[in-house]
Amino acid sequence: MTASFHATRAHSFNAAAAQYAANRPSYPPALFDAVEDLAGRSLEGARVVDVGAGTGIATALLHGRGAEVVAVEPGEGMAAQFRHTNPGIPIVRGNGNQLPLADACADFVTYAQAWHWTEPVHAVPEALRVLRPGGALTLWWNTSALDVPWIDAQTERIRRHFGADGVVDRNGSGMHSALADPTGRLHFAHRRVRWSRDVPVDTHLANISSHSIFLVQDEESTEAFLAEERDQLLTVFPGGIVEEIYVVELLVATGS
Template structure:
C-alpha cells in the first residue's frame, strides 16, 4: 500500500498532521445542503470519506446521518481522525485498493484529496464499491487568487512543489471522462478562513505536504518568507486576526447502472 502513496503525502502528512488540524480551513455551511441534496446523503445511506486525513470533512458527513467509513493511508492522520470521531469506522486503505465489497456504498466523497490519486485505476476501484447510480463527490477549498497579496503567498508555496500533485495544475481532470461515470457537474461556494496569523497563514502553509516534508532549516526559511510577506502587506501587518478568502468547489459524477 505504501507504494501507492505519493512520497510528499507519505512524508509530509506523517510529520505535518498537527499543522493540518490547526491550519486547514473548515468548509462553508452551504456544503451541508449539497451533501444532502445533490449527493442524497441521509440516515439510509453509506458514504466513504476517501483520503479522509485528520477528519477535517468527516464531521460534515456524520452530520448527514449517513454511515461514514473513513479511508486514509497515512497512519498519523488516521489516528487523529479516530480520536476526533471515535464512532466512525476508520480503516487504512488507498483509492486503488479499497477494503470494501463490490456495490456496497452509496457515495464516495473525496475532500481536498482526489488530486493525490486521480487516475483511471482509482476511478475504476471507486466505481467497483459504489452501487449502481451511486455518486462520487469531489470537494476542494481554494484560496481566492483575486486578493492582492495572494499571488505572493502562492509564489512562496509553488516554488517548492516539485512533482507533488495539486488541484491547481488541473492534471486531476485527465482521469475523466471515465466509462463508469457520467460527466462532472460543479457548484461553487464562497468561503473564508478567519483566525490568528499563526493558524491561517503559518500553519496553513506548514500543513502542505511538500513543505511539511522539508528539512527543518528549509521549513524555517519558509517561515521567514511568510513573516516578510506579512510585514510588507498593509492588509496583514500587525493584525491579531486575519480573514483569508476561499472558494469551495464541489463536483459530482454519477455511476451508471
C-alpha cells in the same frame, strides 16, 4: 512530478497529522447543501465512504449531516490522529486504488482534498464498484481564491520558493485529472462554493506549512520561508488576523 516524489509527498502528512488537524480549514455548510443538490439525494441516512479521510475534517462533517460514514485512510499517522479526534466513527486502512470494501455498499464515495493522490485508472472503477445504483462519486478541494491580491502574491512566493508543483493541492489541479474519466461512465456536475475564515497569522502559517510541498523540504528552508512570509502577512494584516478566502471546487459524478 516524478512518481517517487509524488509518493513521498503523499506519505509526508503522517508525521504532521496533529499540525494538520489543528490548523487546516474545514468546509462550509453550503458545500454539503451543494453535494445533496447535485446528487439529488440527502446525506442524512446515506451510507458514505470517505476516502483519504486524513484526520477526519470532512468525515466528521458528513457524520454531522446524519450520514453513516466509514473512513478509509492509508497513512498510519493520519489514521491515529483520526481515531483520537473521531473515536465514534469507523476507519479502515486502505486507499482509493483498491478499496477494502464490498461491492455496492455505498450511496456516496467522497474524496475531500484527496483525489489527486489516487490513480484514476484504478480509483474510478473502484468507486463504481463500491457505489450502489444511483450513487455518486463526490470530490472536492478547498482552493485559494487567487482573485484576492494577497493570496495571489503568496501563491507566487510559494511557487518561486518551492517550484512549479508548490501549489498542486491549492489551485484545484486535481479537479482536472478527475475530469479525465478512464471509464467513460461518469457524468460530472461542477459547482464552486466561496467561503472564508479569520485566523491568527500563526495559524495561517501552520496551515500552509502542513501542505506536502512544505513537509518534504528541509526544516531550515521551510523556517526561513515562514519567517519572511510572516513579515509579508503582517504588512497586509497589521492586527495579526488573516482572512483566508477559499473557493471549494466540487465535482459530483454519477455513473451510467
